[in-house]
Amino acid sequence: MTQQQECNFSTTINPDDATIDRLVAQLLEQMSLDEKIGQMCQSQGGEGHISEHLRMGIQQGQVGSVLNETNVDVVNELQRIAVEESRLGIPLLIGRDVIHGFKTIFPLPIAQAASFDPELVKLGARISAHEAASCGVNWTFSPMIDISRDPRWGRIAESFGEDPLLNAKLGVAMVQGYQSDNLAQFDAIAACAKHFVGYGASESGRDYNTANIPENELRNVYLPPFKAAHEAGVATMMASFSDLNGVPASGNQWLMQQVLREEWQYQGMVVSDWDSIFQLTVHGFADSAYAAANAAANAGIDMEMVSTTYHENIAQLLSDNQLTMTQVDAMVGNILRLKFKLNLFNQPYTEPKKFKALVNQQHLDAARDMVRKSCVLLKNAQQTLPLKPDELNDIAVIGPLADDGYEQLGTWIFDGDEKHSVTPLAALKHELPEHTKVHVARALSTSRSNSEEGFADAVKAAQQSDIALLFLGEESILSGEAHCRTNIDLPGAQEALINQIAATGTPIVLVTMAGRPLTLSNIIDKVGAILYAWHPGSMAGPGISDLLLGKCSPSGKLPVSFVRHVGQVPLYYAQKHTGKPASDSNFVHMDDFPVRAPQTSMGMSATHLDCHFTPLFPFGFGLTYSNIHCRKLQLNTHTPAMDETIYVSVEVMNEGDVDTDDVIQLYIRDLVANVTRPVKELKAFKRVHLPKHSSIEVKFALTKDDLSFYNQRMQQVTEPGKFHLWVGNSSDCQLQTEFELRA
Ligand code: BGC
Numbered sequence: 186m187t188q189q190q191e192c193n194f195s196t197t198i199n200p201d202d203a204t205i206d207r208l209v210a211q212l213l214e215q216m217s218l219d220e221k222i223g224q225m226c227q228s229q230g231g232e233g234h235i236s237e238h239l240r241m242g243i244q245q246g247q248v249g250s251v252l253n254e255t256n257v258d259v260v261n262e263l264q265r266i267a268v269e270e271s272r273l274g275i276p277l278l279i280g281r282d283v284i285h286g287f288k289t290i291f292p293l294p295i296a297q298a299a300s301f302d303p304e305l306v307k308l309g310a311r312i313s314a315h316e317a318a319s320c321g322v323n324w325t326f327s328p329m330i331d332i333s334r335d336p337r338w339g340r341i342a343e344s345f346g347e348d349p350l351l352n353a354k355l356g357v358a359m360v361q362g363y364q365s366d367n368l369a370q371f372d373a374i375a376a377c378a379k380h381f382v383g384y385g386a387s388e389s390g391r392d393y394n395t396a397n398i399p400e401n402e403l404r405n406v407y408l409p410p411f412k413a414a415h416e417a418g419v420a421t422m423m424a425s426f427s428d429l430n431g432v433p434a435s436g437n438q439w440l441m442q443q444v445l446r447e448e449w450q451y452q453g454m455v456v457s458d459w460d461s462i463f464q465l466t467v468h469g470f471a472d473s474a475y476a477a478a479n480a481a482a483n484a485g486i487d488m489e490m491v492s493t494t495y496h497e498n499i500a501q502l503l504s505d506n507q508l509t510m511t512q513v514d515a516m517v518g519n520i521l522r523l524k525f526k527l528n529l530f531n532q533p534y535t536e537p538k539k540f541k542a543l544v545n546q547q548h549l550d551a552a553r554d555m556v557r558k559s560c561v562l563l564k565n566a567q568q569t570l571p572l573k574p575d576e577l578n579d580i581a582v583i584g585p586l587a588d589d590g591y592e593q594l595g596t597w598i599f600d601g602d603e604k605h606s607v608t609p610l611a612a613l614k615h616e617l618p619e620h621t622k623v624h625v626a627r628a629l630s631t632s633r634s635n636s637e638e639g640f641a642d643a644v645k646a647a648q649q650s651d652i653a654l655l656f657l658g659e660e661s662i663l664s665g666e667a668h669c670r671t672n673i674d675l676p677g678a679q680e681a682l683i684n685q686i687a688a689t690g691t692p693i694v695l696v697t698m699a700g701r702p703l704t705l706s707n708i709i710d711k712v713g714a715i716l717y718a719w720h721p722g723s724m725a726g727p728g729i730s731d732l733l734l735g736k737c738s739p740s741g742k743l744p745v746s747f748v749r750h751v752g753q754v755p756l757y758y759a760q761k762h763t764g765k766p767a768s769d770s771n772f773v774h775m776d777d778f779p780v781r782a783p784q785t786s787m788g789m790s791a792t793h794l795d796c797h798f799t800p801l802f803p804f805g806f807g808l809t810y811s812n813i814h815c816r817k818l819q820l821n822t823h824t825p826a827m828d829e830t831i832y833v834s835v836e837v838m839n840e841g842d843v844d845t846d847d848v849i850q851l852y853i854r855d856l857v858a859n860v861t862r863p864v865k866e867l868k869a870f871k872r873v874h875l876p877k878h879s880s881i882e883v884k885f886a887l888t889k890d891d892l893s894f895y896n897q898r899m900q901q902v903t904e905p906g907k908f909h910l911w912v913g914n915s916s917d918c919q920l921q922t923e924f925e926l927r928a
Contacts, residue, residue: 199369205522209521212275212521216273219245219246219247220273221517222495223245224275225495225513226242226489226496227250227488227491228250228252228491229251229491230251230253230254230279231254232253232254232256234259240266243263243271244271246271246272247496249278249488250279252491257319259321260279263279264276264279265533276524277533278375278520278523279322280325280326280377281317281599283314283325283363285343286309286313287313287316287322287543288544288601289548289552290606290723291313291551291555291722291723292595293342294343294344295341295342295343295345295719297309298345298352298355298744298745299741299807300555300559300872301351301741301744303358305555305558306358308551309552310327311362311363313325316543318371318374322374323375324375324377325375326423326456328414329343329344330345331384331407332348332385332386332407333347334386334757335389335390336673337391337751337754338392339663339664339666340392341664341700341701342665342700342701343665343666346804347744347804348757348759350409350867350870351867352409352410354870356414357417360376360378360418363375364420368523368526368527371536371539375420375526376419377420378415379422379425381440382429383398383425384434387427391669394427395428396429398429401897404899405894415453420453420454423456424455426464433468433470435462435481436484438484440484446485452522455488456486457481457490458490459491460490461490462486474492474497479498479502481494481495482512482513482516544605544723552722552728553731556718556727556728557737557739558872559721559741560717560718560729561742562741564712564808565808565810566713569652569694569713570694570714570732571733572694572733572734574621578651579622579651580622580650580653581646581650581652582609582624582654582656583643583647583655583656584629584657585627585629585660586632586657587608587610587625587656588611588656589660590606590607590608591603593606593608593609593726594720595664595665595700595721596668596720597665607725607727608725609654609656609729610625610656612726613733624647624650626646632657632658632675632676632677633663633676635678640678640681640682643685648689651691653693653694656696657675657683657696657698659698663700673701673703675707683708683712687711693713694712694714695712696729696733697717697718698721698725699719702748704749704750717743738809740807740809740846740847742848743803743804743805744804745804746802756800757804758865759866760863766791767788767790771789773788774795775794805850805917806917807848807914809845809847810845811842811845813837813838813840813845813875815835815920816835816836816920817835818835818921820910823923825924825927827927830888831887831924833851833887834882834884835849835912837873837880838880839875841877842878846872846874847873848871849913849914850867850914851867851885851887851911851912853865853887853911855894855906857907858906859896859904868885871883889903890903892908903926904926907924908925909921909922910922910923
């Protein structure tokens with residue numbers, strides 16, 4: 186009998202925390218230092234095979250986790266080696282970036298955010314977890330809840346956009362979807378809230394760049410989604426690559442120890458980002474791998490992803506008294522605790538038979554539903570949409586993204602496969618009546634192409650048609666990690682294409698697929714309608730065609746402001762008022778200045794001279810095919826006491842002829858406070874269904890916590906005083922009331 190077989194760490198299915206802690210302590214007692222260090226190391230899988238190096242590492246207890254292996258037979262073999270051939274038989278965490286679907290690809294996270302629908306996002310994550318778990322994955326590096334206010338940053342695609350509340354609600358929904366009610370469930374996987382913290386504030390939207398965020402802004406804007414994920418029980422967090430106020434997150438003791446462990450009492454596991462501990466030497470924060478491991482371990486990064494500074498240096502750090510065994514045990518304990526919670530000691534293997542088929546109809550239907558709810562109708566002049574197929578004899582379908590099953594999937598689709606994609610062209614051909622002739626012209630080989638060679642065919646197609654549907658935007662590779670842009674107009678010759686099609690006089694519907702909010706000012710007047718579809722995933726075609734053909738109404742809302750010009754960045758709705766706020770009465774465009782105007786004669790307010798101060802489309806904005814209004818905004822009290830709940834109600838009317846969903850949003854402004862507060866802050870939202878010619882009452886409740894913020898002393902407080910409150914279906918809603926909170 187091997188030593189391994191004498192140890193038995195099987196548990197009942199749902200051991201309580203105390204039992205798990207006891208088991209962890211027992212296991213730690215039996216572990217050698219090398220085995221403890223091994224648990225802290227995450228190695229790369231071989232994508233389909235097991236290298237001798239990895240096999241030996243696992244046998245010797247030197248690997249706690251493997252990432253990027255999704256062949257279930259290989260994963261089961263990895264687990265078998267860990268369980269049967271290592272001394273203590275500790276199973277492995279198998280990590281994978283399941284970001285917006287595993288095989289069934291859902292819309293990008295930024296698109297999911299546009300649904301403003303936590304239940305739908307949760308369902309997407311549940312399906313993704315089920316599919317990933319069927320291949321042996323038990324840990325995803327998602328959700329990404331980095332506040333993202335810079336459309337140049339490629340990773341805005343992976344984010345839930347600019348708002349703390351939306352990020353918090355959708356981050357929690359994803360965590361709940363991945364983890365289910367019980368991590369021990371056979372198809373639950375551990376979630377990972379990333380990137381802790383401030384990665385989205387990379388200077389100039391250039392990936393991996395420095396982030397400088399004052400502590401007050403960090404606490405009021407960037408930390409709340411992570412706190413919410415923690416409170417929802419997220420199993421793991423990932424340290425950001427970036428340098429936060431001079432201290433890279435992977436070695437940031439203030440962040441990882443004081444905020445995360447002490448203030449929040451987070452008990453879960455923290456993983457580094459890819460190579461980010463070694464990169465402390467590249468940042469100029471550590472002068473050697475030894476120093477990098479020292480900084481990261483003392484910050485409390487439990488597991489090192491890919492780089493090997495822990496493997497090489499933790500023992501030396503202990504003997505040099507730079508680190509204590511108590512610290513090491515705490516870090517290893519965090520890792521082991523997760524393995525117990527995932528029930529891996531009882532069930533290290535994956536039985537594919539227990540799972541539903543990958544990419545089954547139910548999963549595809551959910552993906553299609555998410556496409557319908559995440560596309561945002563930005564413009565619809567003269568009711569260009571929905572199309573009226575009976576009246577259309579000829580339709581032109583133009584553009585490089587109309588029939589490209591790969592590009593519609595978007596970034597981070599390691600396990601996605603375009604063979605499951607249904608493209609817009611395929612769906613339209615399927616859905617349109619037989620009499621409608623479809624004239625297809627790709628026009629450009631890619632979204633980046635500058636060649637106008639294909640334009641003549643496209644112009645001809647438009648000339649022959651009653652309407653031209655243009656599928657333009659950005660191909661997948663133009664957003665995502667390390668794919669940032671300074672110019673966020675439609676790339677290549679796409680604007681020129683729009684101009685030429687517009688010159689035919691055929692009305693244009695622009696369907697934009699992109700991983701970021703692009704600048705649309707140059708072309709907005711050339712097109713009749715814009716449906717912003719982001720990268721919608723496997724079911725782009727059916728979902729978009731449902732919307733274009735009016736089978737359902739668009740109801741997505743922008744999770745991020747659309748700037749008029751990239752020079753406005755960062756521009757977000759929750760900006761501060763400033764001492765000289767811009768307004769229409771004090772804004773003068775430079776084209777309208779008299780020559781030699783005296784220096785102080787033109788407004789002196791927080792504007793640019795060459796661009797209006799508002800966004801092209803504000804946060805929370807999105808049209809439907811109907812006509813939605815809010816009225817009768819009522820509060821139960823206008824002078825609430827501090828501990829009193831404020832009940833808000835509003836009547837929402839669908840005055841149009843179309844059934845639709847809409848997202849009703851509640852914003853507040855705290856007029857005077859110890860630190861300046863945003864001009865508007867989203868405090869609640871509800872997606873509601875509104876049959877045509879109907880009205881419903883929508884209710885919200887606000888408590889003291891909802892009105893709180895961090896003050897100059899970094900204390901979370903709610904201050905008495907006056908507040909404005911708005912309700913509507915966009916952040917520029919005008920239906921307003923006010924209340925005065927009593928001390
Ligand atoms: C990314 C993480 C990701 C990790 C593992 C890194 O480059 O920043 O978000 O989870 O790679 O693939």
